[in-house]
Amino acid sequence: MSSTRVWFITGASTGFGRLMTELVLEKGDTVVATLRKPEVLGELSAKYDSTRLLVLELDVKVPEQIATAFAKAQETFGRIDVVFNNAAYVVISEVESAHGHDDLVRDMFETNFWGALHVSQAAIKCFRDVNRPAGGRLLQLSSMLGIEGMPAVAFYVAAKHALEGLSESLARELDPAWNIKVGDTYRARTLPNIRARDITALPGYTTTEAADGRAWMDKIGGTSVDDPRKAVIRFYELASLPEPPLRCAIGKPAIESMNKKAQSLLADAGAYASWSEGLEITE
Template identity: 45%
Template sequence: MTHSTPRVWLITGCSNGFGRAMLEEVLRNGEIVIATLREPSALDDLAGKYLPTQLLLLPLDVTNEAQVKSVFAQAKDAFGHVDVVYNNEAQLFLQELEAIPIDRARALMDVNFWGAETVSFEAVRFFKEENQKGAGGMLVQVSSMAEIKGIPRPGFYTTTKAALNSFTEVLAQEVLPAWNIRLLNVHPGFVHVPTLSCEGLEPPALCSWEPAAATPKARCGWDAFVSSDAASEIEAVTQRVWSVTQMG
């Protein structure tokens, strides 16, 4: 479906990975982006190529509810409406569950689940109350195939994505049809993104080196996978998501 006027997108986590890829895809297709990330200077290369009427860069920490609300308010001031929210901000670290301090695990949940939840609720409110009545909008949740089955090392990451998936399924049932709000839950498989090569942030658990442990095999398999060409290219996944947002 071709839209008669350019849609306005609000994308979180634009510094790299899926956020950056979707940002570039949307701009390439002539639509408007409010790009949010912790350090907007990371997008200086794009800022010089587009007018503020095409690309607006805003700082955002999704764990800060006041800042989330402020970003949506600035979007309203700048463009009058938001049509698509691409809820992408997330973090990943690879480590055995036993080796991860609980405060670091909580911090991961704060970003990947509570941060995504905060953006989701503000998006739904905005679609209902700030957009033209009945216009609604689309909320795209970037989850992960990893949430379907837990695997050693990204255990807390998969837990956050499983929680987000359940939340999104319920939210999709609870929004009223009259609001015209559509939710799209995206579950990418293994894709070449910077986080694929990230290292554990804590020393590995002692048990991880035991021959009978699951993690040595998982480490070897992961390292071999990252260095192979088996992962999908992020552009192909992003283009597919883009095409789905064009429907309806």
């Protein structure tokens, strides 16, 4: 991989996608910034010429647009070295409250899971079949909610859990000779301007943990415990590691959440290990 890399970034309009786009350009690398409304990046387009920044319209819910964007990026720069798979948004709802709102939940899955899947497939194909030498880094922007469930955002949690399983299986499927690395990175707080859709809670949930979950989302909406610009630097460094971890928690809350989940799994496995004794088939 050359010292100057070509990055393909989804969801580049706001949040981590926008911050990563700005950082990569500052570092001297080249960016293919994709987003639903290219005009949002007008200021950056005026600052950087076409040899450094290519802005493309892309709604990851549309597979044909993904194929077109990758083809244009490959035609323009000859390769893509890092794909920052970032586009996502949140639906706030209890599981039961979403009854009758399947359209909203499905739309979120189209972006958060199916869109991420199709981008991942295009990335692997490019890394292996287009890049010379072969190789690349697929960096999935996951969430601690892909590790640990939380009330009032169950569908976002489910989509991130699905992405987790996809990434773990994908990483094991790849031939090491292709020099493709897959990694998920986590944060435990949201960023300003993250799109969210709110389904009204059913009356029975006003005194449950779900109410606390909604209050938490309202409280952190548009805020972050850590400086998101510093976190993006870590994401950038992660994509530069020759052997990146499959999962990398960024920020103390994310680390605490991952440790809590790991300890819970170990405790449950140990507590009921004896239940699996004597289950072998006998003649």
